């Protein structure tokens with residue numbers, strides 16, 4: 001912050017920030033050039049950004065290492081005046097769930113991993129709002145960046161902030177998995193668990209909806225912020241295409257994969273689900289029942305135990321907090337916070353690679369669960385249930401698990417939701433749980 005960094009090759013990154021006031025973050029996101037980025041996490045700054053000063057893409061099993069190496073290059077040396085830590089250069093993006101890609105059209109444009117250093121960024125912190133302009137590469141020049149910063153500040157401060165558009169309406173919906181096929185696949189997974197082939201597998205469904213007009217993702221993200229204030233909200237646009245039906249992957253997820261700040265690592269075990277009651281007393285009753293329910297406790301403990309094992313090579317001290325119920329607007333989950341102190345300066349992407357997918361979205365043993373998912377699900381997960389988040393030059397970052405999410409292309413939107421299947425899963429109850437997990441996004445598309 002404020003201290004120019006450079007090496008013999010001269011600065012390859014120029015970043016300038018200034019305090020600014022935007023009429024609203026929704027209006028700022030709406031006015032951002034493609035590809036747009038949105039990120040907000042509990043206790044973190046909210047970032048609204050656009051354009052790409054640098055883009056990194058990778059595919060396959062090595063995609064985590066390839067991105068880590070690429071980030072080292074992009075952020076290696078820089079002439080950075082950020083004013084506040086959260087406005088320091090960060091790359092935003094995410095990964096595909098599976099190592100192997102498919103040719104499923106739904107996810108056209110989404111590589112196995114993609115991160116951008118935004119060209120322009122609004123960072124909203126509890127100590128004020130900053131506007132940042134970044135440039136990267138041999139031609140990045142401080143004067144040009146400073147001129148752009150002045151122009152962007154004038155533009156963003158003068159934005160109109162019209163009322164959000166009312167939610168669209170759903171014209172038609174198509175399920176990838178009919179109920180009967182779902183029940184068969186849950187039964188088959190349960191049989192494999194009883195046979196000892198598997199301990200747990202998370203099976204998902206997709207729901208394709210056609211709307212009466214293109215979705216305004218900035219409006220949806222703003223409304224999700226009101227209903228799910230403690231969740232991670234994100235938007236990734238993987239292409240610089242500026243058309244109205246360009247792909248946009250977004251969501252409001254309660255699940256953190258990992259955050260790393262210095263040597264402190266924080267993660268969550270979040271698995272085991274029940275609904276919300278109609279009254280506070282019914283809510284409490286459901287929460288108590290969840291905390292004592294053997295099937296859900298087993299499902300949850302497999303996740304908590306695996307996360308601890310996966311962190312063990314990096315951290316000699318790992319501690320889990322008290323298990324409790326996390327109450328959201330549509331569901332309640334079993335939740336255990338986990339913290340660890342790293343033995344060395346492990347990069348956040350090494351932690352992401354080690355943890356993804358946790359058995360909250362994959363299963364156990366991991367390889368067999370992933371093969372079962374691929375064989376069973378009649379659609380490609382793409383970036384659903386995969387890591388999305390940010391990384392800085394020091395290897396810090398936060399990643400969420402991209403559930404309660406959807407992929408929009410103009411008026412077409414595909415929603416995803418899944419459930420953990422264990423030995424005593426009941427297909428009908430798991431079906432109902434999937435429907436509950438569509439609700440965060442679906443409610444935004446069909447609000448009365």
Ligand SMILES: C=C(O[C@@H]1C=C(C(=O)O)C=C[C@H]1O)C(=O)O
Nearest residue numbers: 271272273360403417418419420
């Ligand atoms: C897979 C999803 O959610 C995950 C599965 C849960 C469960 O099975 O109880 C709970 C929270 C998440 O870890 C989803 O929402 O799509």
